[in-house]
Amino acid sequence: MIAQIIFLLILATAVFLFSKNAGKIRRNILLGKDLDRSDNPAERWKIMTKVALGQSKMVKRPVAAVMHIFIYVGFVIINLEVLEIMIDGLFGSHRIFSKPLGSLYGLLIGSFEVLALLVLVSCVTFLARRNILKLKRFSGVEMKEWPKSDANYILFIEILLMTAFLTMNACDYKLQAMHFSHYIKAGSFPISSLIAPLLPSSGEALEMIERGCWWFHIVGILAFLNYLPYSKHFHIILAFPNVYYSKLTPKGQFTNMPTVTNEVKAMLDPSFTPPEATEPGRFGAKDATDLTWKNLMDSYTCTECGRCTSVCPANITGKLLSPRKIMMDTRDRITEVGNNIDKHGKDYTDDKTLLDNYITREELWACTTCNACTDACPVNIDPLNIITEMRRYIVMEESQAPASLNNMFGNVENNGAPWKYSSADRFNWADHE
Amino acid sequence: MNSINSGSDKRIIMEELNQDIPTTETIKSEIEDSKSEILVVPTMAQMAAEGKTPEILFWVGCAGSFDERAQKITRSICKILQHVGMSYAVLGTEESCTGDPAKRAGNEFLFQMQAMVNIDVLNGYAVKKIVTGCPHCFNTLKNEYPQLGGNYDVIHHTQLIQQLIDEGKLKTQDGESFKGKKITYHDACYLGRGNNVYEAPRAALEVLDAELVEMKRCKSNGLCCGAGGAQMFKEPEKGKREISDERIDDAIAIQANIVASACPFCMTMLRDGVKHHEKEDEIQVLDIAEITVKANGL
Structure with missing residues (x-):
């Protein structure tokens, strides 16, 4: 009974804290500007099923894709087992699903075990890729101490959880064979039966280890849940809505700013009256709050895998730009803005901005807008849109484009071409041959 | 110019x-x-x-x-x-x-x-x-x-x-033969990733009597030439090398004789890359339209 009360308290605290912190992230995302992505629900469900649920964009890197699918399927399916653990924890039962499910239960527990082993193998491989093989994708200026540790913590925690799960089952397997206490014959243990010989033979000791692992496993899962909002691992939740709200137009198509359309129309036709005064705001983005909620959701969805940066032509050739850094900076800045609101109230502004304090102009001007980053992202994050919005701020609010680009603007404006040719000579090519 | x-x-x-x-x-x-x-x-x-x-x-x-x-x-x-x-x-x-x-x-x-x-x-x-x-x-x-x-x-x-070509209006038998040549197509970002046009440029090359080879980075993985996003009109940011040089590495690796392009900016950049590698005698950069004109003897 005491165990049940303790379990209930831990569970309630975990759920409460998680909701609070996830709510903060939601609040931070909604600090962004409006954007309508409610169109085409059918197509959105389709793309979410394919890209998020089906992980279709992961296959470009087969080794990572296979390992990732093991962990992903393992995570989703072993969570069915967590449901049983929750019920057992709350009602003091033991393997409550074993009776109603009958022989299916054995099959389920057996497949959980196989998955748990695959998760273990994958996590160990991933740790090796990061720390022994030191894959280039996992380093870079933005991969400072915290992002590197974060990645290792996640893998390490998963290894611990799976080890506890298998050890628990191994004890159960032995106890069942001994007909010890309430340990009824339930489940099949293809993996844990192999480690069973390593365990003590006394029933009491086994029960202690079994209970210990049970508690460690479930408390560990709840603790891990509460780690998510502080970690890149939050992608396991946001990947789905983020892909659902993907940009559906061609990648080459940039937004046409409606506020600009009104001004340009008024300039070309003095009799034009804009539909209604839209919010003044600024052109483009100087700070994270000038971005849309989708840009901010992108930033919290990023799991820092570095596929974007590894295909970025600017980054490959040694320029400062790294699309992953754009996303991490955006997330860190909007989190800072959110923390400021929590500490100092809604109207507080610090003297920092995303531009210059986080992202430098040199990074922004190195982008070739080639869309390699957006194509590479397995969860359809769009760093290019943030880069464009920040260029818009630099050009339209500050007039601080590089000098050669200002020359280009002048030529387009005066001659209708980026070079200083007379528009009267535009058709001379036809006479040249 | x-x-x-x-x-x-x-x-x-x-x-x-x-x-x-x-x-x-x-x-x-x-x-x-x-x-x-x-x-x-x-x-x-x-x-x-x-x-x-x-x-x-x-x-x-x-x-x-x-x-x-x-x-x-x-x-x-x-x-x-x-x-x-x-x-x-x-x-x-x-x-x-x-x-x-x-x-x-x-x-x-x-x-x-x-x-x-x-x-x-x-x-x-x-x-x-x-x-x-x-x-x-x-x-x-x-x-x-x-x-x-x-x-x-x-x-x-x-x-x-x-x-x-599909309508049979362009035939390749009348013009220059590309026999024995290795041709590779460099995907323009705003055709490929930008608008999912990957097949049309390749279809124009497939009718040639030439060996079509893909570079390591092609189609949706294609590497930009370095000109997009108004880079054409400014100095590149500080870095280790030019993007176009990096790109021509890919063409050299497959020993292409012709790099086919479909964009005037790619053309400029790819030619710069070829010059940088001093491969002007070995690698020609031609637009798909130019190749078609040659193949049809126009």
């Missing part, structure tokens, strides 16, 4: 941002064009004066109009249109920059100014269908003009070539 063989084409183009350029000078083509027909390029204004409406408008673009190397691509596209007897016209001096470089650089005002002026001209001629010689013009006209009142059926010239 007087490009010399040594030094970077892009640098020359950059210098032209500032210079007043003598415009009357006639420039000899680097590659001898075979002249089986005299090229007659009709303009929309002429057509309209005669009360005619062409089937398709050929949007030449700034590079196609002014860049000496790209002018050859422009003339090749005209040769193809003339050869198949398609009724077409260009805007000539009425054409103006689509605003693409301004938009990618963040100057939305300038982009929309350009767009609205161009849309006025295009709608004035009741244009329905457009073929462009440049993926950047293609993307801008196709995707970004509709919301501003410019609705046209826009295709890129590689798509037109594919269509003409």
Whole structure:
């Protein structure tokens, strides 16, 4: 009974804290500007099923894709087992699903075990890729101490959880064979039966280890849940809505700013009256709050895998730009803005901005807008849109484009071409041959 | 545009941002064009004066109009249109920059100014269908003009070539043979990833009697030439090397004789990369339109 009360308290605290912190992230995302992505629900469900649920964009890197699918399927399916653990924890039962499910239960527990082993193998491989093989994708200026540790913590925690799960089952397997206490014959243990010989033979000791692992496993899962909002691992939740709200137009198509359309129309036709005064705001983005909620959701969805940066032509050739850094900076800045609101109230502004304090102009001007980053992202994050919005701020609010680009603007404006040719000579090519 | 063989084409183009350029000078083509027909390029204004409406408008673009190397691509596209007897016209001096470089650089005002002026001209001629010689013009006209009142059926010239091949209007037996040549296609970002046009340029090459090879980074993994996003008109940021040099590494690795391109900016960058590697004798950079013209003996 005491165990049940303790379990209930831990569970309630975990759920409460998680909701609070996830709510903060939601609040931070909604600090962004409006954007309508409610169109085409059918197509959105389709793309979410394919890209998020089906992980279709992961296959470009087969080794990572296979390992990732093991962990992903393992995570989703072993969570069915967590449901049983929750019920057992709350009602003091033991393997409550074993009776109603009958022989299916054995099959389920057996497949959980196989998955748990695959998760273990994958996590160990991933740790090796990061720390022994030191894959280039996992380093870079933005991969400072915290992002590197974060990645290792996640893998390490998963290894611990799976080890506890298998050890628990191994004890159960032995106890069942001994007909010890309430340990009824339930489940099949293809993996844990192999480690069973390593365990003590006394029933009491086994029960202690079994209970210990049970508690460690479930408390560990709840603790891990509460780690998510502080970690890149939050992608396991946001990947789905983020892909659902993907940009559906061609990648080459940039937004046409409606506020600009009104001004340009008024300039070309003095009799034009804009539909209604839209919010003044600024052109483009100087700070994270000038971005849309989708840009901010992108930033919290990023799991820092570095596929974007590894295909970025600017980054490959040694320029400062790294699309992953754009996303991490955006997330860190909007989190800072959110923390400021929590500490100092809604109207507080610090003297920092995303531009210059986080992202430098040199990074922004190195982008070739080639869309390699957006194509590479397995969860359809769009760093290019943030880069464009920040260029818009630099050009339209500050007039601080590089000098050669200002020359280009002048030529387009005066001659209708980026070079200083007379528009009267535009058709001379036809006479040249 | 007087490009010399040594030094970077892009640098020359950059210098032209500032210079007043003598415009009357006639420039000899680097590659001898075979002249089986005299090229007659009709303009929309002429057509309209005669009360005619062409089937398709050929949007030449700034590079196609002014860049000496790209002018050859422009003339090749005209040769193809003339050869198949398609009724077409260009805007000539009425054409103006689509605003693409301004938009990618963040100057939305300038982009929309350009767009609205161009849309006025295009709608004035009741244009329905457009073929462009440049993926950047293609993307801008196709995707970004509709919301501003410019609705046209826009295709890129590689798509037109594919269509003409499919219809049997372009045959390859009459012209230069590419037998024994290794050809690779460099995906232009604004055709490939930007608009999912991966097959049309390849289809135009598949009809040749040549060996088609893919570079390590191709199709959706294709590496940019380094010119997009208005990079064409500015110095690159500090780094280890030029993107175009990195790209030509891929072509060298597969020992390509010809790098086929479908974009005038890619053309400039790829040629710079070839020059950097001192491979001018081994690797030729040709536009799909030029290759088609050669293969058909136009």
